[in-house]
Amino acid sequence: MFDWLYQPWPWYVAGPVIGLFVPLLFIAGNKQFGISSSLRHACASFAPKSIPLFNYDWKREGLWNLLFVSGVFIGGFLGGWVFANPEPIALSAATVQDLAALGIQDFEGFLPDDIFAWGNLLTWQGLLIMLGGGFLVGFGARYAGGCTSGHAITGLSDLQAASLMAVIGFFVGGLIVTHLAYPFIL
């Protein structure tokens, strides 16, 4: 009866539920759904006011967003630890084959341990993927004015041309790394 808490959810269940966060946050308090703003609010909590991007009342504008993100952390704990799916992710055979050809051996869990491990942090690949990748997520999201949630979901839901440009950028960047850079990095 509680199997659904442990099992992965199909796209036609998870996708609509994710989309409902757009009206939920609007109706619950006129909040615009977007996650990367939390990084800005976190920086604004300690950055000097001389940096215009961080010169605003972060508690007034951002507390709700930081609380939402702390909830995402707890949700990840519940979904990925307490009710963790015991099976490996049902990836397409083609993806497993491609990644194995690049040297990935671990297909358990959400991430390959071949890359994402503390022991790899001081290799150039580990630094580039984990620290460099994280840096680009933060830098790119703020430069573009939003991330997957703010642009791809909220922005496209509102039919905004700006968000379409950003999402095209997301894909161009992802395709370049996947097809041109990963063969050299991994």
Add this chain to the structure above:
Amino acid sequence: MAHAKYVVFGILFGFVLTKAEVISWFRIQEMFRFQAFHMYGVIGAAIVVGMISVQIIKRFNVKDIHGDPITITPKDPKQVYRYLIGGTLFGFGWALTGACPGPLFALLGSGLTIMLVPIAGALAGTYVYGLLQHKLPH
């Protein structure tokens, strides 16, 4: 504490992200290799539901629970560079870490302490953008 409800919403959101497996580096690779429909289905269905909701909110001037009008701040579509360059840089990071900002926090919650590294990187990236903002093309 009027904001406590946002913690609850965040928990639900983090749980859905985890169960949808969109926080998985493998699923992101599958998407950028066009080898499964899963990620496209999740994102596409989310956009369709979001779009219908936003159109209803606008058409019927739906108010929030406090009775205040709902405001949707439009992004300036004339700033082409920021969306294309910033978006591409974000895409690099998305494919490298296999995670966008929401999944970074959900993965950390699932017990993967190594995600502290990309989260620290994302905070540093946000900060450095703040320093360079007025020197970059927008």
